[in-house]
Amino acid sequence: MxxxxxxxxxxxxxxxxxxxxxxxxxxxxxxxxxxxxxxxxxxxxxxxxxxxxxxxxxxxxxxxxxxxxxxxxxxxxxxxxxxxxxxxxxxxxxxxxxxxxxxxxxxxxxxxxxxxxxxxxxxxTIYHMPIYQKLKILIASGQLGPLRMIQMNFGSYKEYDMTNRFFNRQLAGGALLDIGVYALSFVRWFMSEQPNQLASQVKLAPTGVDEQVGILLSNDQGEMATIALSLHAKQPKRGTIAYDKGYIEIFEYPRGQKAVITYTEDGRQEIIEDGQTAQALSYEVQDMEKTVAGLGNSMYLDYSKDVMDIMTQLRKDWGLTYPEEE
CATH class of the missing domain: 3.40.50.720 (NAD(P)-binding Rossmann-like Domain)
Incomplete structure (x- = not known):
């Protein structure tokens, strides 16, 4: 299409x-x-x-x-x-x-x-960028073995202005809903099932929203993930997925187009590229239209629900609510 x-x-x-x-x-x-x-x-x-x-x-x-x-x-x-x-x-x-x-x-x-x-x-975007579809096929082939650990970073440096939307509680600001949703969607994409054990640390901004967050996740398969988020400290947008036989690195992962696989046995590296960062919205539009047309469902709402359940539980653990929830 x-x-x-x-x-x-x-x-x-x-x-x-x-x-x-x-x-x-x-x-x-x-x-x-x-x-x-x-x-x-x-x-x-x-x-x-x-x-x-x-x-x-x-x-x-x-x-x-x-x-x-x-x-x-x-x-x-x-x-x-x-x-x-x-x-x-x-x-x-x-x-x-x-x-x-x-x-x-x-x-x-x-x-x-x-x-x-x-x-x-x-x-x-993660559910629609071609690189993620390609990696899912590669992983399903078993050539990397079972998943062990995912490490995620996402840090922005936002001016310490408590009225902008990132720090504004009235506009549902905070790291989790703004950038954490990408990291969690990435984790959900690669994990074989929903993470059901959560631990976290949070540093709140003066407005009461989450400014800096560390999250540990695991599921019943023993797959684990760590996520580091910050709104006032720059970090690379990097995802690392570690398997028995190698690890995959993806930079600028929200709209990723390139992955590097490093094989454990000999340190050999393989570069996989697919799709283009600049076309992120085009991929979403095409997948949405295919789904509306009844040509299968490629929108992954079940993953969105899993991610939302995690974010809701984390904020509950932190005692962080928005005015609409009170």
């Missing part, structure tokens, strides 16, 4: 919405419509990309019979309200990560999607 076959609407006009518009154009299509809290911003966005329809009120997107799929890219804490409206209106939804604030919200959204016979999915 090289050309988009459905009418997409964007809810939000931020960085991801721009990437979505460019991805659809690269696939020979275009966004059908744009919904935004501020009409003028929606209008400017539409003019930039030649989009034919702008809604005066954000809720009009849910009532538009022409819209097939809505991409939600607003702040985390607004997702569930828009999901309720979109799914109840019978729209397929691709929602930016983190798909909801907690497991309870996600379960509600999943039930709504099932009731209305529509596809709900999280826009998690």
């Amino acid at each position: 090289t050309q988009t076959t459905y009418k997409w609407a964007t809810l939000g006009t931020g960085v991801i919405a721009n990437e979505l518009a460019q991805a659809l154009q690269a696939l020979g299509g275009n966004l059908y419509s744009v919904a935004n809290r501020t009409y003028d911003k929606g209008l400017a966005f539409a003019e930039k990309y030649g989009i034919q329809k702008v809604y005066h009120h954000i809720d009009e997107v849910f009532e538009d019979p022409e819209v097939d799929i809505i991409y939600i890219s607003t702040p985390h804490n607004t997702h569930i309200d828009y999901l309720r409206k979109a799914l109840a209106a019978g729209k397929h939804v691709l929602c930016e990560k983190s798909i909801t604030l907690n497991s309870q919200e996600l379960e509600e959204a999943i039930a709504l999607a099932e009731k209305n016979h529509v596809i709900l999915a999280e826009a998690m």
Whole structure:
């Protein structure tokens, strides 16, 4: 499938919405419509990309019979309200990560999607980049042996401004929902089953959100993972997956395109490349359209649910809640 076959609407006009518009154009299509809290911003966005329809009120997107799929890219804490409206209106939804604030919200959204016979999915790049599909086949062949340990790093250096969204509790800020969701999705992709034993340490920012986090995970197969997250200390975006017969390293893993395998026995290295970082949104769009068309399900909502259950438990352990949960 090289050309988009459905009418997409964007809810939000931020960085991801721009990437979505460019991805659809690269696939020979275009966004059908744009919904935004501020009409003028929606209008400017539409003019930039030649989009034919702008809604005066954000809720009009849910009532538009022409819209097939809505991409939600607003702040985390607004997702569930828009999901309720979109799914109840019978729209397929691709929602930016983190798909909801907690497991309870996600379960509600999943039930709504099932009731209305529509596809709900999280826009998690890891599940759609070709390199991860390729590695899954290689691992399934058994040539690396059983999985032992995964190590994940993701650190950003954000200015210590407690009003920006990263540190703002009113906007569901914090490392876990913003960057931790990538590391956990990576872990879930490579683990043979859901991690069910969790331990963690957290350093809270002055606003009460998680600024720095260390997580230990393991499952009943004895597979383990460590995750280090920081919002005020730069780290490489690196994932290392260690097996009996070798380990795989992936840098810039949220949109990875290259993996290096180092074999234990002789230190030999093998480079595997597939896909392109710049096309991350195109892969998501194509997988979503295939799933909507009934050509199998390649959106991994079950993995999104597993990751959300972990994040919900971690925040419970830390006593970290958002205003919407109180």
